[in-house]
Amino acid sequence: MAERYELRFSGSGGQGMILSGIIMAEAASIFGGKEAAQSQSYGPESRGGASKSEVIISDEPVDYPKATSIDAMLAMTQEACSKYHKDIKDSGILLIDSDEVQDIPTGDYKIYSYPIIVTAREKLGKVIVANIIALGMMTELTGIVSHEEIEKAVLSRVPPAFLDLNKEALKLGFEEGARLKEA
Protein backbone atom coordinates (compact mmCIF):
# COMPACT_ATOMS: atom_id res chain seq x y z
CA MET A 1 0.00 0.00 0.00
CA ALA A 2 1.09 3.53 -0.76
CA GLU A 3 1.84 5.68 2.27
CA ARG A 4 -0.82 8.32 2.81
CA TYR A 5 -0.30 11.46 4.84
CA GLU A 6 -3.64 12.96 5.84
CA LEU A 7 -4.28 16.54 6.91
CA ARG A 8 -7.52 18.20 7.96
CA PHE A 9 -7.98 21.98 8.22
CA SER A 10 -11.13 22.85 10.15
CA GLY A 11 -12.80 25.96 11.41
CA SER A 12 -15.70 28.22 10.62
CA GLY A 13 -16.85 29.09 7.09
CA GLY A 14 -14.97 32.22 5.96
CA GLN A 15 -11.79 31.53 7.94
CA GLY A 16 -9.96 30.30 4.87
CA MET A 17 -9.77 26.62 5.80
CA ILE A 18 -10.52 25.46 2.26
CA LEU A 19 -7.88 27.80 0.87
CA SER A 20 -5.38 26.46 3.43
CA GLY A 21 -6.05 22.95 2.17
CA ILE A 22 -5.66 24.02 -1.45
CA ILE A 23 -2.33 25.74 -0.73
CA MET A 24 -1.00 22.74 1.21
CA ALA A 25 -1.99 20.36 -1.59
CA GLU A 26 -0.51 22.62 -4.23
CA ALA A 27 2.75 22.89 -2.26
CA ALA A 28 2.96 19.09 -2.18
CA SER A 29 1.92 18.39 -5.78
CA ILE A 30 2.82 21.28 -8.07
CA PHE A 31 5.89 22.46 -6.11
CA GLY A 32 6.86 19.25 -4.26
CA GLY A 33 6.39 16.66 -7.02
CA LYS A 34 4.20 14.39 -4.90
CA GLU A 35 0.61 13.31 -5.50
CA ALA A 36 -2.06 15.21 -3.58
CA ALA A 37 -5.83 15.41 -3.45
CA GLN A 38 -7.79 18.14 -1.69
CA SER A 39 -11.46 17.90 -0.84
CA GLN A 40 -13.85 19.86 1.32
CA SER A 41 -17.08 19.78 3.15
CA TYR A 42 -19.15 22.79 4.07
CA GLY A 43 -22.75 23.79 4.64
CA PRO A 44 -24.99 25.98 2.49
CA GLU A 45 -23.98 29.21 4.31
CA SER A 46 -21.06 31.28 2.98
CA ARG A 47 -20.00 32.41 6.48
CA GLY A 48 -20.15 30.50 9.74
CA GLY A 49 -20.95 26.84 10.25
CA ALA A 50 -18.29 24.17 10.65
CA SER A 51 -16.09 23.87 7.57
CA LYS A 52 -13.32 21.42 6.77
CA SER A 53 -10.83 20.83 4.05
CA GLU A 54 -8.83 17.64 3.72
CA VAL A 55 -5.55 16.98 1.99
CA ILE A 56 -4.13 13.54 1.23
CA ILE A 57 -0.47 13.46 0.20
CA SER A 58 1.12 10.33 -1.24
CA ASP A 59 3.87 9.08 -3.52
CA GLU A 60 1.23 7.40 -5.68
CA PRO A 61 -2.09 8.69 -7.07
CA VAL A 62 -4.61 9.12 -4.24
CA ASP A 63 -7.39 6.55 -4.53
CA TYR A 64 -9.66 7.90 -1.80
CA PRO A 65 -9.62 11.68 -1.28
CA LYS A 66 -11.23 11.82 2.17
CA ALA A 67 -9.43 11.40 5.48
CA THR A 68 -9.53 7.93 7.01
CA SER A 69 -6.86 8.21 9.73
CA ILE A 70 -5.58 11.73 10.24
CA ASP A 71 -1.90 12.52 10.71
CA ALA A 72 -2.38 16.22 11.43
CA MET A 73 -5.40 18.40 12.08
CA LEU A 74 -5.95 22.11 12.62
CA ALA A 75 -9.01 23.33 14.56
CA MET A 76 -9.73 27.06 14.57
CA THR A 77 -13.06 26.83 16.43
CA GLN A 78 -14.59 24.78 19.23
CA GLU A 79 -17.40 23.53 16.98
CA ALA A 80 -14.97 22.27 14.34
CA CYS A 81 -12.70 20.70 16.95
CA SER A 82 -15.54 18.83 18.64
CA LYS A 83 -17.08 17.74 15.36
CA TYR A 84 -13.95 16.64 13.51
CA HIS A 85 -11.25 15.49 15.98
CA LYS A 86 -12.30 11.86 16.28
CA ASP A 87 -10.46 10.62 13.16
CA ILE A 88 -7.01 11.72 14.39
CA LYS A 89 -4.72 8.71 14.62
CA ASP A 90 -2.57 7.68 17.56
CA SER A 91 0.72 9.62 17.44
CA GLY A 92 -0.97 12.22 15.23
CA ILE A 93 -0.97 15.99 15.71
CA LEU A 94 -3.73 18.43 16.65
CA LEU A 95 -3.13 22.19 16.46
CA ILE A 96 -5.83 24.32 18.11
CA ASP A 97 -6.45 28.02 18.52
CA SER A 98 -6.05 28.35 22.29
CA ASP A 99 -8.59 31.17 22.63
CA GLU A 100 -11.28 29.44 20.63
CA VAL A 101 -10.98 25.85 21.78
CA GLN A 102 -11.61 25.51 25.52
CA ASP A 103 -12.92 21.97 25.62
CA ILE A 104 -9.77 20.16 24.52
CA PRO A 105 -10.27 16.58 23.32
CA THR A 106 -8.22 13.81 24.82
CA GLY A 107 -6.51 11.20 22.71
CA ASP A 108 -3.20 9.48 22.05
CA TYR A 109 -2.03 12.32 19.88
CA LYS A 110 0.07 15.43 20.43
CA ILE A 111 -1.88 18.63 21.03
CA TYR A 112 -0.35 22.01 20.24
CA SER A 113 -2.17 25.11 21.40
CA TYR A 114 -1.57 28.66 20.19
CA PRO A 115 -3.58 31.94 20.00
CA ILE A 116 -3.54 32.01 16.18
CA ILE A 117 -6.35 34.50 15.55
CA VAL A 118 -5.27 36.96 18.25
CA THR A 119 -1.70 36.85 16.95
CA ALA A 120 -2.87 37.63 13.43
CA ARG A 121 -4.76 40.65 14.69
CA GLU A 122 -2.17 41.95 17.16
CA LYS A 123 1.11 41.22 15.40
CA LEU A 124 0.08 41.65 11.78
CA GLY A 125 -3.00 43.84 12.11
CA LYS A 126 -5.13 41.53 9.94
CA VAL A 127 -7.30 38.66 11.15
CA ILE A 128 -7.57 37.40 7.56
CA VAL A 129 -4.03 36.00 7.62
CA ALA A 130 -4.74 33.74 10.61
CA ASN A 131 -5.06 30.82 8.18
CA ILE A 132 -1.64 31.56 6.69
CA ILE A 133 -0.04 31.70 10.15
CA ALA A 134 -1.71 28.36 10.84
CA LEU A 135 -0.42 26.99 7.53
CA GLY A 136 3.12 27.99 8.52
CA MET A 137 2.69 26.27 11.87
CA MET A 138 1.27 23.12 10.28
CA THR A 139 4.20 23.04 7.84
CA GLU A 140 6.68 23.32 10.69
CA LEU A 141 4.90 20.79 12.92
CA THR A 142 4.39 18.15 10.22
CA GLY A 143 7.40 18.65 7.95
CA ILE A 144 5.30 17.19 5.14
CA VAL A 145 6.27 20.00 2.75
CA SER A 146 9.31 22.28 2.83
CA HIS A 147 9.31 25.99 3.72
CA GLU A 148 10.14 26.81 0.09
CA GLU A 149 7.32 24.68 -1.31
CA ILE A 150 4.66 26.16 0.95
CA GLU A 151 5.92 29.70 0.37
CA LYS A 152 5.75 29.28 -3.41
CA ALA A 153 2.23 27.89 -3.09
CA VAL A 154 1.07 30.74 -0.81
CA LEU A 155 2.54 33.42 -3.04
CA SER A 156 0.98 31.93 -6.17
CA ARG A 157 -2.48 32.17 -4.58
CA VAL A 158 -2.54 35.68 -3.08
CA PRO A 159 -3.08 39.04 -4.84
CA PRO A 160 0.14 41.06 -5.48
CA ALA A 161 -0.79 43.77 -2.95
CA PHE A 162 -0.81 41.20 -0.13
CA LEU A 163 2.40 39.31 -0.93
CA ASP A 164 4.46 40.84 1.87
CA LEU A 165 1.72 40.44 4.47
CA ASN A 166 1.30 36.77 3.62
CA LYS A 167 5.06 36.16 3.55
CA GLU A 168 5.29 37.68 7.00
CA ALA A 169 2.35 35.61 8.27
CA LEU A 170 3.90 32.42 6.96
CA LYS A 171 7.29 33.24 8.51
CA LEU A 172 5.60 33.94 11.84
CA GLY A 173 3.88 30.57 11.56
CA PHE A 174 7.19 28.78 10.93
CA GLU A 175 8.75 30.47 13.99
CA GLU A 176 5.86 29.87 16.35
CA GLY A 177 5.51 26.30 15.12
CA ALA A 178 9.19 25.68 15.84
CA ARG A 179 8.78 27.13 19.34
CA LEU A 180 5.79 24.90 20.07
CA LYS A 181 7.73 21.85 18.90
CA GLU A 182 10.62 22.62 21.22
CA ALA A 183 8.45 23.41 24.22
Added chain:
Amino acid sequence: MSKKKIFVQGNEACIQGALYAGCRFYAGYPITPSTEVMEQMAANLPKVGGKFIQMEDEIGSIAAIVGAVAAGEKAMTGTSGPGFSLKQEIMGYAAMAEIPMVVVNVMRAGPSTGYPTGPSQADVMQAKWGSHGDSPSVVLVPSSVQELFYETIRAFNLAEKYRTPVVILFDEVIGHMREAITIPEPGEVEVIERAKPDCAPEDYKPYEVKDGKVAPLAAFGTGYRYHITGLYHAEDGFPTADQQYIHDTNMRLVNKIEDNKADICENEELFLEDAETVVFAYGVSAKSAKFAVKELRAAGIKAGLLRPKTIWPFPSDAVEKISKTAKKIIVPEMNLGQIHGEVERYAAGRCEVQGIFRVDTEPIHPKQIMNAVLGVPVEPTVIPDVVDFTARG
Protein backbone atom coordinates in the same frame (compact mmCIF):
# COMPACT_ATOMS: atom_id res chain seq x y z
CA MET B 1 8.76 21.76 -23.37
CA SER B 2 7.26 20.40 -20.19
CA LYS B 3 3.54 19.72 -20.23
CA LYS B 4 1.15 22.12 -18.56
CA LYS B 5 0.35 20.83 -15.07
CA ILE B 6 -2.40 22.60 -13.18
CA PHE B 7 -3.98 22.05 -9.76
CA VAL B 8 -7.72 22.32 -10.34
CA GLN B 9 -11.16 21.24 -9.24
CA GLY B 10 -13.01 18.52 -11.12
CA ASN B 11 -15.41 21.12 -12.45
CA GLU B 12 -12.52 23.02 -14.02
CA ALA B 13 -10.95 19.86 -15.44
CA CYS B 14 -14.31 19.26 -17.11
CA ILE B 15 -14.30 22.60 -18.90
CA GLN B 16 -10.63 22.19 -19.85
CA GLY B 17 -11.61 18.92 -21.52
CA ALA B 18 -14.52 20.64 -23.25
CA LEU B 19 -12.27 23.38 -24.60
CA TYR B 20 -9.73 20.77 -25.77
CA ALA B 21 -12.55 18.96 -27.60
CA GLY B 22 -13.46 22.18 -29.40
CA CYS B 23 -16.50 23.28 -27.40
CA ARG B 24 -17.09 26.93 -28.28
CA PHE B 25 -20.55 27.61 -26.85
CA TYR B 26 -21.90 27.28 -23.32
CA ALA B 27 -25.28 28.34 -22.02
CA GLY B 28 -26.07 27.84 -18.37
CA TYR B 29 -27.76 28.84 -15.18
CA PRO B 30 -25.73 28.57 -11.97
CA ILE B 31 -26.49 25.93 -9.37
CA THR B 32 -24.34 24.30 -6.66
CA PRO B 33 -22.29 22.10 -6.99
CA SER B 34 -21.91 22.68 -10.74
CA THR B 35 -21.49 26.48 -10.62
CA GLU B 36 -17.72 26.39 -11.25
CA VAL B 37 -18.35 24.66 -14.59
CA MET B 38 -20.31 27.72 -15.67
CA GLU B 39 -17.93 30.25 -14.07
CA GLN B 40 -14.91 28.70 -15.72
CA MET B 41 -16.63 28.60 -19.09
CA ALA B 42 -17.53 32.29 -18.70
CA ALA B 43 -13.88 33.05 -17.92
CA ASN B 44 -12.32 30.86 -20.60
CA LEU B 45 -14.60 30.70 -23.65
CA PRO B 46 -14.02 34.33 -24.74
CA LYS B 47 -10.23 33.66 -24.73
CA VAL B 48 -10.64 31.05 -27.46
CA GLY B 49 -13.21 32.96 -29.51
CA GLY B 50 -16.18 31.11 -28.02
CA LYS B 51 -19.46 32.41 -26.68
CA PHE B 52 -20.86 32.15 -23.17
CA ILE B 53 -24.38 33.09 -22.20
CA GLN B 54 -26.19 32.96 -18.87
CA MET B 55 -29.79 32.13 -19.73
CA GLU B 56 -32.95 32.87 -17.76
CA ASP B 57 -33.16 29.30 -16.47
CA GLU B 58 -32.05 25.70 -17.03
CA ILE B 59 -34.60 25.05 -19.77
CA GLY B 60 -33.47 28.09 -21.74
CA SER B 61 -29.85 26.97 -21.28
CA ILE B 62 -30.27 23.54 -22.79
CA ALA B 63 -32.50 24.90 -25.56
CA ALA B 64 -29.78 27.45 -26.39
CA ILE B 65 -27.14 24.75 -26.86
CA VAL B 66 -29.45 22.85 -29.22
CA GLY B 67 -29.52 26.03 -31.31
CA ALA B 68 -25.75 26.47 -31.12
CA VAL B 69 -25.18 22.88 -32.29
CA ALA B 70 -27.61 23.38 -35.19
CA ALA B 71 -25.58 26.46 -36.10
CA GLY B 72 -22.46 24.27 -36.33
CA GLU B 73 -20.77 24.66 -32.93
CA LYS B 74 -19.82 22.11 -30.31
CA ALA B 75 -21.82 23.12 -27.24
CA MET B 76 -22.30 22.21 -23.57
CA THR B 77 -24.47 23.07 -20.60
CA GLY B 78 -24.07 22.08 -16.97
CA THR B 79 -26.31 21.81 -13.95
CA SER B 80 -27.14 19.97 -10.73
CA GLY B 81 -30.13 18.63 -8.82
CA PRO B 82 -33.43 20.25 -9.81
CA GLY B 83 -31.72 21.87 -12.80
CA PHE B 84 -31.22 18.43 -14.33
CA SER B 85 -34.91 17.70 -13.88
CA LEU B 86 -35.79 20.89 -15.74
CA LYS B 87 -33.56 19.93 -18.66
CA GLN B 88 -35.17 16.56 -19.27
CA GLU B 89 -37.68 17.51 -21.94
CA ILE B 90 -34.99 19.01 -24.16
CA MET B 91 -32.72 16.00 -23.48
CA GLY B 92 -35.37 13.93 -25.22
CA TYR B 93 -35.78 16.52 -27.96
CA ALA B 94 -32.04 16.43 -28.65
CA ALA B 95 -32.07 12.62 -28.74
CA MET B 96 -35.00 12.68 -31.18
CA ALA B 97 -33.60 15.45 -33.37
CA GLU B 98 -30.13 13.84 -33.14
CA ILE B 99 -28.34 16.90 -31.82
CA PRO B 100 -24.77 16.07 -30.70
CA MET B 101 -24.26 17.99 -27.45
CA VAL B 102 -22.89 17.50 -23.95
CA VAL B 103 -24.79 17.96 -20.69
CA VAL B 104 -22.95 17.98 -17.35
CA ASN B 105 -24.76 16.97 -14.17
CA VAL B 106 -22.82 17.34 -10.93
CA MET B 107 -24.98 15.31 -8.57
CA ARG B 108 -26.08 16.70 -5.21
CA ALA B 109 -28.40 15.19 -2.64
CA GLY B 110 -32.09 15.16 -3.56
CA PRO B 111 -35.03 14.85 -3.97
CA SER B 112 -35.96 18.44 -4.86
CA THR B 113 -33.48 21.10 -3.72
CA GLY B 114 -32.25 18.55 -1.15
CA TYR B 115 -28.78 19.41 0.14
CA PRO B 116 -26.90 21.60 -2.36
CA THR B 117 -23.35 21.12 -1.04
CA GLY B 118 -23.58 17.37 -0.39
CA PRO B 119 -22.66 14.65 -2.89
CA SER B 120 -25.05 12.00 -4.19
CA GLN B 121 -25.28 9.43 -6.98
CA ALA B 122 -29.05 9.40 -7.07
CA ASP B 123 -29.52 10.81 -10.59
CA VAL B 124 -28.05 7.77 -12.30
CA MET B 125 -31.46 6.39 -13.32
CA GLN B 126 -32.77 9.84 -14.18
CA ALA B 127 -29.81 10.20 -16.54
CA LYS B 128 -31.20 7.21 -18.42
CA TRP B 129 -34.95 7.55 -17.99
CA GLY B 130 -35.44 11.23 -17.15
CA SER B 131 -37.03 12.16 -20.43
CA HIS B 132 -40.21 10.49 -21.62
CA GLY B 133 -40.22 7.88 -24.35
CA ASP B 134 -37.68 5.15 -25.11
CA SER B 135 -34.75 7.46 -25.56
CA PRO B 136 -31.13 6.55 -26.30
CA SER B 137 -28.74 7.37 -23.44
CA VAL B 138 -25.00 7.76 -23.30
CA VAL B 139 -23.83 8.60 -19.78
CA LEU B 140 -20.20 8.75 -18.62
CA VAL B 141 -19.25 8.48 -14.93
CA PRO B 142 -15.67 9.67 -14.38
CA SER B 143 -13.99 9.04 -11.05
CA SER B 144 -11.04 11.43 -10.80
CA VAL B 145 -10.11 14.97 -11.79
CA GLN B 146 -7.71 13.90 -14.55
CA GLU B 147 -10.19 11.34 -15.83
CA LEU B 148 -12.90 13.98 -15.92
CA PHE B 149 -10.71 15.93 -18.37
CA TYR B 150 -10.35 12.93 -20.70
CA GLU B 151 -13.94 11.75 -20.33
CA THR B 152 -15.24 15.19 -21.28
CA ILE B 153 -13.30 14.90 -24.54
CA ARG B 154 -14.74 11.41 -25.00
CA ALA B 155 -18.25 12.76 -24.33
CA PHE B 156 -17.88 15.25 -27.20
CA ASN B 157 -16.41 12.54 -29.43
CA LEU B 158 -19.27 10.11 -28.74
CA ALA B 159 -21.82 12.89 -29.24
CA GLU B 160 -20.40 13.68 -32.69
CA LYS B 161 -19.86 10.08 -33.72
CA TYR B 162 -23.39 8.96 -32.85
CA ARG B 163 -25.16 12.34 -33.28
CA THR B 164 -26.72 12.14 -29.85
CA PRO B 165 -26.69 14.03 -26.53
CA VAL B 166 -24.14 12.71 -24.02
CA VAL B 167 -24.33 13.23 -20.25
CA ILE B 168 -21.25 13.52 -18.03
CA LEU B 169 -22.47 12.46 -14.62
CA PHE B 170 -20.36 13.00 -11.54
CA ASP B 171 -20.91 14.19 -7.99
CA GLU B 172 -20.03 17.00 -5.61
CA VAL B 173 -16.89 15.22 -4.39
CA ILE B 174 -15.42 14.74 -7.88
CA GLY B 175 -16.63 18.20 -8.97
CA HIS B 176 -15.14 20.09 -6.04
CA MET B 177 -12.03 18.07 -5.19
CA ARG B 178 -8.71 19.28 -6.50
CA GLU B 179 -5.83 17.33 -8.00
CA ALA B 180 -2.95 18.17 -10.28
CA ILE B 181 -3.77 17.37 -13.89
CA THR B 182 -1.75 17.44 -17.07
CA ILE B 183 -3.25 19.08 -20.14
CA PRO B 184 -2.06 17.25 -23.26
CA GLU B 185 -0.76 19.16 -26.28
CA PRO B 186 -3.26 19.77 -29.09
CA GLY B 187 -3.38 16.71 -31.34
CA GLU B 188 -2.24 14.32 -28.61
CA VAL B 189 -5.79 13.14 -27.83
CA GLU B 190 -8.18 12.29 -30.67
CA VAL B 191 -10.94 14.84 -31.24
CA ILE B 192 -13.77 13.78 -33.54
CA GLU B 193 -15.18 16.52 -35.72
CA ARG B 194 -18.74 16.65 -36.99
CA ALA B 195 -19.48 14.93 -40.27
CA LYS B 196 -20.56 17.56 -42.79
CA PRO B 197 -22.69 16.87 -45.90
CA ASP B 198 -20.80 16.55 -49.18
CA CYS B 199 -23.91 16.80 -51.35
CA ALA B 200 -25.51 19.91 -52.84
CA PRO B 201 -27.86 21.76 -50.47
CA GLU B 202 -30.92 20.81 -52.51
CA ASP B 203 -30.07 17.10 -52.20
CA TYR B 204 -29.44 17.19 -48.43
CA LYS B 205 -31.60 15.08 -46.13
CA PRO B 206 -30.71 15.55 -42.46
CA TYR B 207 -31.94 12.11 -41.36
CA GLU B 208 -30.89 9.95 -44.28
CA VAL B 209 -29.00 6.93 -42.90
CA LYS B 210 -26.44 5.43 -45.28
CA ASP B 211 -24.46 2.23 -44.57
CA GLY B 212 -25.88 2.19 -41.04
CA LYS B 213 -24.17 5.48 -40.22
CA VAL B 214 -25.90 8.58 -38.88
CA ALA B 215 -26.49 11.35 -41.40
CA PRO B 216 -24.04 14.26 -41.56
CA LEU B 217 -25.36 17.37 -39.82
CA ALA B 218 -25.29 20.59 -41.84
CA ALA B 219 -24.84 23.88 -40.02
CA PHE B 220 -27.62 26.40 -40.36
CA GLY B 221 -26.43 29.45 -42.23
CA THR B 222 -24.25 27.49 -44.65
CA GLY B 223 -26.85 27.18 -47.40
CA TYR B 224 -28.37 23.91 -46.22
CA ARG B 225 -32.02 24.47 -45.28
CA TYR B 226 -33.86 21.79 -43.36
CA HIS B 227 -36.44 21.15 -40.69
CA ILE B 228 -35.85 20.04 -37.08
CA THR B 229 -38.67 18.72 -34.90
CA GLY B 230 -39.30 16.54 -31.88
CA LEU B 231 -42.06 14.79 -33.81
CA TYR B 232 -41.30 11.58 -35.64
CA HIS B 233 -39.86 12.84 -38.88
CA ALA B 234 -38.93 11.43 -42.25
CA GLU B 235 -35.47 11.65 -43.81
CA ASP B 236 -36.10 15.24 -44.85
CA GLY B 237 -36.88 16.23 -41.26
CA PHE B 238 -40.61 16.89 -41.73
CA PRO B 239 -43.17 15.07 -39.56
CA THR B 240 -44.40 11.68 -40.64
CA ALA B 241 -47.33 9.44 -39.61
CA ASP B 242 -45.88 6.34 -41.28
CA GLN B 243 -46.13 3.69 -38.56
CA GLN B 244 -43.41 1.47 -39.95
CA TYR B 245 -41.11 4.48 -40.15
CA ILE B 246 -41.97 5.47 -36.57
CA HIS B 247 -41.12 1.97 -35.38
CA ASP B 248 -37.91 1.87 -37.38
CA THR B 249 -36.82 5.30 -36.19
CA ASN B 250 -37.32 4.53 -32.52
CA MET B 251 -35.40 1.27 -32.94
CA ARG B 252 -32.64 3.03 -34.86
CA LEU B 253 -32.25 5.77 -32.23
CA VAL B 254 -31.92 3.26 -29.41
CA ASN B 255 -29.87 0.69 -31.33
CA LYS B 256 -27.31 3.12 -32.70
CA ILE B 257 -26.18 3.18 -29.04
CA GLU B 258 -26.99 -0.37 -27.87
CA ASP B 259 -25.37 -1.99 -30.93
CA ASN B 260 -22.18 -0.05 -30.32
CA LYS B 261 -21.66 -0.92 -26.66
CA ALA B 262 -18.24 -2.33 -27.46
CA ASP B 263 -17.19 1.14 -28.62
CA ILE B 264 -19.03 3.19 -25.99
CA CYS B 265 -18.56 1.14 -22.81
CA GLU B 266 -15.21 1.43 -21.07
CA ASN B 267 -14.30 -0.18 -17.75
CA GLU B 268 -11.36 -0.20 -15.38
CA GLU B 269 -10.61 -3.66 -14.00
CA LEU B 270 -8.47 -4.38 -10.98
CA PHE B 271 -7.55 -7.88 -9.69
CA LEU B 272 -10.51 -9.52 -11.46
CA GLU B 273 -8.65 -12.67 -12.62
CA ASP B 274 -8.94 -14.54 -9.32
CA ALA B 275 -11.34 -12.30 -7.38
CA GLU B 276 -13.88 -14.09 -5.22
CA THR B 277 -15.64 -10.85 -4.34
CA VAL B 278 -15.91 -8.09 -6.91
CA VAL B 279 -16.86 -4.52 -6.05
CA PHE B 280 -18.82 -2.87 -8.86
CA ALA B 281 -18.54 0.87 -8.30
CA TYR B 282 -18.59 4.15 -10.23
CA GLY B 283 -17.79 7.80 -9.52
CA VAL B 284 -17.00 8.77 -5.93
CA SER B 285 -17.93 5.32 -4.60
CA ALA B 286 -15.32 3.79 -6.91
CA LYS B 287 -12.68 5.85 -5.10
CA SER B 288 -13.70 4.24 -1.80
CA ALA B 289 -13.87 0.86 -3.53
CA LYS B 290 -10.39 1.08 -5.02
CA PHE B 291 -8.91 2.00 -1.65
CA ALA B 292 -10.81 -0.86 0.02
CA VAL B 293 -9.86 -3.46 -2.61
CA LYS B 294 -6.16 -2.57 -2.39
CA GLU B 295 -6.27 -2.80 1.43
CA LEU B 296 -7.99 -6.19 1.21
CA ARG B 297 -5.48 -7.51 -1.33
CA ALA B 298 -2.64 -6.38 0.94
CA ALA B 299 -4.26 -8.55 3.64
CA GLY B 300 -4.37 -11.52 1.24
CA ILE B 301 -8.09 -11.37 0.51
CA LYS B 302 -9.20 -12.03 -3.06
CA ALA B 303 -11.17 -8.89 -3.80
CA GLY B 304 -11.44 -7.15 -7.17
CA LEU B 305 -12.83 -3.97 -8.68
CA LEU B 306 -14.96 -3.50 -11.79
CA ARG B 307 -15.36 0.23 -12.43
CA PRO B 308 -17.48 1.36 -15.37
CA LYS B 309 -16.52 4.67 -16.96
CA THR B 310 -19.70 4.44 -19.03
CA ILE B 311 -22.83 3.63 -17.00
CA TRP B 312 -25.30 3.93 -19.93
CA PRO B 313 -25.42 1.92 -22.06
CA PHE B 314 -25.01 -0.48 -19.14
CA PRO B 315 -21.87 -2.67 -19.18
CA SER B 316 -23.99 -5.83 -19.07
CA ASP B 317 -21.31 -8.04 -20.70
CA ALA B 318 -18.76 -7.20 -18.04
CA VAL B 319 -21.24 -7.93 -15.23
CA GLU B 320 -22.30 -11.21 -16.85
CA LYS B 321 -18.66 -12.24 -17.14
CA ILE B 322 -17.74 -11.62 -13.49
CA SER B 323 -20.98 -13.19 -12.26
CA LYS B 324 -19.69 -16.47 -13.70
CA THR B 325 -16.39 -16.41 -11.78
CA ALA B 326 -17.05 -14.40 -8.60
CA LYS B 327 -18.99 -15.62 -5.57
CA LYS B 328 -20.30 -12.19 -4.75
CA ILE B 329 -20.64 -8.73 -6.28
CA ILE B 330 -20.86 -5.72 -3.97
CA VAL B 331 -22.42 -2.51 -5.28
CA PRO B 332 -21.73 0.59 -3.15
CA GLU B 333 -23.60 3.70 -4.28
CA MET B 334 -24.78 7.00 -2.85
CA ASN B 335 -28.44 6.28 -3.54
CA LEU B 336 -30.91 3.61 -2.49
CA GLY B 337 -29.86 0.93 -4.94
CA GLN B 338 -30.36 2.23 -8.46
CA ILE B 339 -27.46 0.42 -10.15
CA HIS B 340 -27.60 -2.48 -7.69
CA GLY B 341 -30.81 -3.51 -9.47
CA GLU B 342 -29.10 -3.48 -12.87
CA VAL B 343 -26.20 -5.57 -11.56
CA GLU B 344 -28.68 -8.09 -10.12
CA ARG B 345 -30.43 -8.21 -13.49
CA TYR B 346 -27.27 -9.17 -15.39
CA ALA B 347 -25.78 -11.37 -12.65
CA ALA B 348 -29.08 -13.25 -13.07
CA GLY B 349 -28.73 -15.30 -9.89
CA ARG B 350 -25.32 -16.70 -10.81
CA CYS B 351 -23.76 -15.06 -7.75
CA GLU B 352 -24.84 -13.08 -4.73
CA VAL B 353 -25.27 -9.31 -5.22
CA GLN B 354 -25.08 -7.07 -2.16
CA GLY B 355 -25.67 -3.33 -2.06
CA ILE B 356 -24.21 -0.68 0.24
CA PHE B 357 -26.39 2.40 0.07
CA ARG B 358 -25.71 5.73 1.68
CA VAL B 359 -27.74 8.94 1.40
CA ASP B 360 -26.49 11.05 4.33
CA THR B 361 -24.22 13.11 1.98
CA GLU B 362 -21.06 11.40 3.28
CA PRO B 363 -19.22 9.25 0.73
CA ILE B 364 -19.29 5.54 1.42
CA HIS B 365 -16.34 4.81 3.70
CA PRO B 366 -13.78 2.26 2.46
CA LYS B 367 -14.28 0.39 5.76
CA GLN B 368 -17.95 -0.19 4.90
CA ILE B 369 -16.86 -1.87 1.68
CA MET B 370 -14.13 -3.87 3.42
CA ASN B 371 -16.65 -5.11 5.96
CA ALA B 372 -19.09 -6.14 3.25
CA VAL B 373 -16.34 -8.10 1.49
CA LEU B 374 -15.43 -9.76 4.81
CA GLY B 375 -19.02 -10.67 5.48
CA VAL B 376 -19.47 -8.35 8.47
CA PRO B 377 -22.94 -6.79 8.62
CA VAL B 378 -22.91 -3.27 7.13
CA GLU B 379 -24.81 -0.40 8.71
CA PRO B 380 -25.59 2.41 6.25
CA THR B 381 -24.07 5.26 8.25
CA VAL B 382 -22.04 3.62 11.00
CA ILE B 383 -18.31 3.47 10.37
CA PRO B 384 -16.53 0.86 12.50
CA ASP B 385 -13.27 1.98 14.10
CA VAL B 386 -11.40 -1.14 13.06
CA VAL B 387 -11.80 -3.47 10.13
CA ASP B 388 -11.38 -6.99 11.43
CA PHE B 389 -9.69 -8.99 8.67
CA THR B 390 -9.94 -12.13 10.78
CA ALA B 391 -13.75 -12.00 10.81
CA ARG B 392 -13.84 -13.61 7.38
CA GLY B 393 -14.99 -17.23 7.16
